[in-house]
Amino acid sequence: MLRTILFAVLLGIFTHAEAAPSADAAIALSTPTGQLHGALLLPAASGPVPAVLIVAGSGPTDRNGNNTLAPGANNSLMLLAQALSQAGFATLRYDKRGVAASAAAGPSEAALRFDTYVDDAAAWLRLLRADPRFSSVAVIGHSEGSLIGMLAARQTKAAAFVSIAGPAQGAADVLRQQLAPQLPAELAGDNERILRALERGETDNAVPAPLAALYRPSVQPYMISWFKYVPTRELSTLAAPALIVQGDTDIQVGVAQAQALQQASPAATLLVVPGMNHVLKTVPAQMPQQLASYSDPALPLAPGLSPAIAAFLHQHAK
Incomplete structure (x- = not known):
């Protein structure tokens, strides 16, 4: 049976009030190809505090959860960081390499x-x-950041892991499902041939012109490195306590994906937040409201989201 935390119950679980968080402090990570830049938010607390790394989703999505392909900001990850800071956690969110300040x-x-x-x-x-200000380190990954976060959590033996709107399927299967209904039979066959080659770790040099933008030679090595990871399989080998969070009005990742993740890791806890969409806001499933929410920073986080995550992290990442 699924270990599901009900949204209504969680509204009252974690209501401990904290002083307002301090302002973001700039932080940088040196790498062989240049510096990555992020924001560290510290709670108003004395002594070592638990720290949480927040990993953003796919594409040109910055530390705050904003994608440059959208006309405005939603600030979902910034709002989450602020809420967790008020709950007593230090949070670090960062621009991935090639994005925003880490471009x-x-x-x-x-x-x-x-x-x-x-x-x-x-x-x-x-x-x-390595920072003495922090007593433990946990990871939150949003969307594609869920897979990145769970792999990094396993690599570093993080204290806890939270997946928010994380897919359960491997990327190759997602592409199959998205493209197959849209392609004519001949191109669908080409698409499947290419995907199978990439899954085997092989490039394909016979990509037809209509598929060239997706499977161009320069991107195939990245796809090979990406396709080898299947989130359900990776989560099943993660030793850290895990919380799987999913909104039921998410038009990008459905509740079935979260359920599949929990089935792959029965010790994980599943939280389904009614009315929450992919950018963590309470939005109905209708497309106009969904699209508007991706560019509306005034919309608050879905009620109960940050208290549920804080309660889980306080239990496992002390």
């Missing part, structure tokens, strides 16, 4: 690998662990 550290497309993102997250975790 200069981005390698060429042909040189980029998914493992690079994992290694970066693990390096941030080690930086936090």
